[in-house]
Amino acid sequence: MGKISLVAALLLCLLAFASANTCIDNTDNPPSCQEQMQSQRLNHCRMYLSRNLQYYGDKLGMVTDNDEINPPIEVCRQHCCQELRDIDTRCRCPALLRMVMQEPGTQGQEAEPMLGKARYLPRICNIQPTQCDF
Known part of the structure; x- marks a missing residue:
């Protein structure tokens, strides 16, 4: 009975040590979706969608065609695609x-x-998932 208790105690110690190391070493853990969304604002995607919508009104302002202030729509799309690539597929x-x-x-x-256009942005960027279900 004493040997079984000793073995059980050793196993518990090993298990505790392994779980402690797992909790401490989180360099392999990717950032959560929440963290990625906070760090990646998708400003170019927002600009691309706004320019692409052709919607004029008080609620969603259309940006002007002044290239000094706003880059051409193709540049917005390229930057948007890069912003999306910088985010995990699941996020x-x-x-x-x-x-x-x-x-x-x-x-x-x-x-x-805007949701209708955003739904297909991954497909436009040739990344996964190819379509969002929202």
């Missing part, structure tokens, strides 16, 4: 959804045009 759609919902004037039905 891309939630990040796009959050970006659209944080855009001023995109609440309720007003969000539909």
